[in-house]
Amino acid sequence: MVKTRIGCLEAPRKISIREREIEIDENQVLVKVHKAYICGSELHYYRGKYPTYVSLPIYPGHEGGGTIVEVGSKVSDYSVGDKVIVYSDVLITPSGADPLFSDYVRSPLRCLQRVPEGVDMDTACQAEPLSCAVDAIYKSGVELGDVAVVIGLGYMGQLILQGIKKMGAATAIGVDVVDSKLKLAERRGADLVINAREEDPVERVLEETDGRGADVAIEAVGSGKVVNQAASMLKKGGILGMFGWVTRPVEIDLSQWHTKYLKPRVLKIPSYRDKMPWAEKGFQLVKQGILEVKSLITHEYRLEDLAEAFRKYDTDPNVIKIAIKP
């Protein structure tokens, strides 16, 4: 039996820290959390924008890992001291592991991934979001010489933009409304950045492509309006990558999907098991210097300050990703 704190979203914009005692069963391990990161989707829930089938309270925290401190009597594959990534519950794919804004979490073995040799724990704990971004990069359809646009330069958008540039996009364009995020994208190899608050990104992309439109446009915001923007800046037959999670029904301008025979792609990994190989790939790309993740962690808070961390994320547009340390 171990005592642990656990972060709880009680109501929109209301976070509390609860305490509880947990005990592993014979097929589980107990993990002392190293760090967990706040997901963009959790900011949506914090703002009250969660899918209609969800009701509060919920326990967020699905990006992280730590060190095994206890193993169940039937566990032979893992031992105390092993460093692991824990694929904890997310709203749409419950896994069975405890939420990670905690001191300790219980996990069945199926939710664990070993931290590979040479990967530091801060990076390892980003396995879940990293895997989603890497999957999107490979499925984006970007080819050598393309004009490719990413709208929304949060953690995911930044990584996708880095990746598609390295995949061979001749012109990798980043769109956001926050200067610090645009500057970071520029430092990481973007050929052009557009502040959508200062100019119309659709017009600018059309101008840059002599009216033809981009080959690929990826929506990484989670907004119907931005999906429409991405469609409007595409060439005929262009690929519309939908990455952002649009949590509520929105209006989509389907007519241009037809008239421009666009190729829509939902860039999404179906389950936590499918994320593991992509995380592995992501670690390799980080090691090779193809992806850079360190500068994407802009803030760090202690678990007791989880409410303050969410408030910061909600109100400061310069936040890219926040680490929570127990």
Ligand SMILES: [Zn+2]
């Ligand atoms: Zn996430």
